[in-house]
Amino acid sequence: MRILVTGGAGYIGSHTVLTLVTAGHQVTVLDNFENSSPAALKRVSELAGVPIPSITADLLDATTVRSVLDVEAPDAVVHFAGLKSVGESTTNPLRYFVCNIGGTLNLLEAMDASGVRRLLFSSSATVYGAPRKVPISEEEPLSATNPYGRTKLIIEQMLGDMVTADDRWSIGILRYFNPVGAHPSGQLGEDPRGKPANLVPFVGQVATGRRPFVEVFGSDYETPDGTGIRDFIHVLDLAEGHVAALEWIVSNSGAHVWNLGTGRGYSVLEVLHAYSEAAGRDVPYRFAERRPGDVPASFAETTKAERELGWKARRGLIEMVSDHWRWQRLNPAGYQE
Numbered sequence: 001m002r003i004l005v006t007g008g009a010g011y012i013g014s015h016t017v018l019t020l021v022t023a024g025h026q027v028t029v030l031d032n033f034e035n036s037s038p039a040a041l042k043r044v045s046e047l048a049g050v051p052i053p054s055i056t057a058d059l060l061d062a063t064t065v066r067s068v069l070d071v072e073a074p075d076a077v078v079h080f081a082g083l084k085s086v087g088e089s090t091t092n093p094l095r096y097f098v099c100n101i102g103g104t105l106n107l108l109e110a111m112d113a114s115g116v117r118r119l120l121f122s123s124s125a126t127v128y129g130a131p132r133k134v135p136i137s138e139e140e141p142l143s144a145t146n147p148y149g150r151t152k153l154i155i156e157q158m159l160g161d162m163v164t165a166d167d168r169w170s171i172g173i174l175r176y177f178n179p180v181g182a183h184p185s186g187q188l189g190e191d192p193r194g195k196p197a198n199l200v201p202f203v204g205q206v207a208t209g210r211r212p213f214v215e216v217f218g219s220d221y222e223t224p225d226g227t228g229i230r231d232f233i234h235v236l237d238l239a240e241g242h243v244a245a246l247e248w249i250v251s252n253s254g255a256h257v258w259n260l261g262t263g264r265g266y267s268v269l270e271v272l273h274a275y276s277e278a279a280g281r282d283v284p285y286r287f288a289e290r291r292p293g294d295v296p297a298s299f300a301e302t303t304k305a306e307r308e309l310g311w312k313a314r315r316g317l318i319e320m321v322s323d324h325w326r327w328q329r330l331n332p333a334g335y336q337e
Contacts, residue, residue, distance in 0.1 A: 002026045003246070004074040006059060006107065007081030008052075009036035011190040012122065012179055012235060014044050016078065018188065019239035020246075021048045028072055030065075031081065032058040035193055037335035043187045059103030062110070069114040076118035076246060077111060079104065082151070085197050086126070089148035100151035101158075108162065117169045118249050119159070120242060125177045125231075125259070125298065127153045134265070135301035138175070138257045145293050156257075163255040170249040177231035177261035177300050179238050181320040182327035189327030190235075191334030199271060200232070200321065204328035207279045214283060216268050218290035223297060229265035231299035234315035234323070237262075244309040261300030262313040270317065278322040279329075 003020055007013045008029030013036070020027050021044075029041060029052060038054070045052045057064045059081055082100040083089070089096045104121075111117060126149030127142050144150035156173055163169045180200040182189030196202040205211045219226045241260040248256065266274075276283045306312050 001075035001246070001250070002028070002072070003076055003078060004028050004030060004068070004072055005078045005080065006030045007036070007079070007122075009033060009038065009040045009054070010080055012176075012238060013080040014040040014188055015183060015235045016080070016239040016242045017041070017052060018044045018048055018183070019236065019243055020078075021050060021052070023243050027052060028074070029054040030057055030068055032056065035083075037191065039335040040188065040191075047183070047185060047187060059106050060099065062106040065106050066110040066113060069110040069116055073114065074116055076120070076249070077107070077116060078120045078122075078242060078246070079107060080122045082122070084148065086146050086148045087197060089151075090146055093147035096147045096151050101154055104155050104158070108158070117166075118171075119169070120172045120174060120245055120249065121155065121159060123156055123173050123175045124149065124152045125175050125261070125300070127156060127175060130293070130295055131298060134297050135263060135299050136259070137301035138259055138304055160255050163253070167253055169255070170253045171255045172245040172249045173255060173257045174241065174245060175257065175259050176238060177233055177259070177298070179235045180232045181234040181236065181315070181323045183236065184323050184326070186326040186330040189324065189331060191331075199268065200275070200324055203272060203275045203283055204324055207275060207281060207283050207325065208328055208332050210332070212284065214272060214285040215288045216272075216285050217288050217294060219287040221296040223267055225267050225269045227268035228294055229267045229297035229299065231261040231263070231265050232271065232317065232320060233260065233262050233313050234320045237313040237315050241305065241309070241311050244305075244311040248309055256308075258305040258309065259300040259302055260305060261302055263300055263302040265297055265299035266317050271321065274317050275321045275325065278318065278325045
């Protein structure tokens with residue numbers, strides 16, 4: 001199929017583009033490169049052995065987005081583009097509402113006008129808020145504890161309303177847990193701008209000496225080692241989940257929701273110890289107070305994705321951190337050349 005991927009130069013986007021191309025799809029990327037690098041797509045092209053066409057554009061430019069949909073006439077759209085920092089969203093919520101919700105509205109209007117009604121949406125486990133129980137199934141009540149999560153929740157609700165009004169739409173909503181890792185070549189990986197907001201990129205920068213230690217928020221949770229437990233999933237497992245979901249929406253109309261996680265949790269200290277083993281060096285850390293809103297444990301119930309998509313995460317924690325360390329070691333400054 002011909003696939004348009006918004007935000008395809010980003011961390012998850014670039015790995016998914018490579019996986020889609022490897023699966024035989026024809027991909028065009030639309031990205032404004034605000035939080036990504038054209039170098040990522042160059043490396044995807046090298047790994048895939050084919051050029052990856054890209055269009056530099058912003059989803060907030062409705063005229064250009066409509067033109068892209070008309071010219072490209074894709075069979076489906078995979079929508080990653082958006083802002084994703086929980087912390088930043090709490091200090092600048094308006095920016096997140098405009099970018100994430102406004103950009104998605106422009107994309108949906110352009111798709112509808114062009115007759116393109118197959119969509120995969122990059123959602124997040126943040127839509128579960130503070131979960132009542134784990135593992136978390138797709139049937140759990142939805143809520144949001146920060147503006148970033150609220151944008152994902154509002155977009156999910158918009159998509160539900162659209163398929164209720166028009167059954168020609170086929171939409172897959174993918175709720176990610178905690179993507180980590182990198183392509184095993186070491187050529188693709190996560191390249192956060194500024195201070196990393198997520199655990200594994202931060203650990204990697206400490207392992208290379210860019211930062212002095214990892215701050216572990218909370219040591220007194222009711223977990224086996226006292227630190228928080230999260231569902232970390234290899235980014236390539238996540239990318240393969242998109243390919244499987246794309247095949248599903250080709251044959252099924254309506255809106256469909258799947259968790260993409262491993263179905264088990266790893267504690268912060270487990271991740272630190274595994275990374276130290278992969279890097280062959282100790283990663284120093286210090287305990288700090290809990291952060292407001294953090295929950296003791298969060299991991300996915302994945303049986304729905306296994307049953308309907310035939311997809312299951314295959315890579316474990318050691319492979320996740322080993323691949324990330326290879327990326328970090330080979331690219332200490334990310335994509336900067």
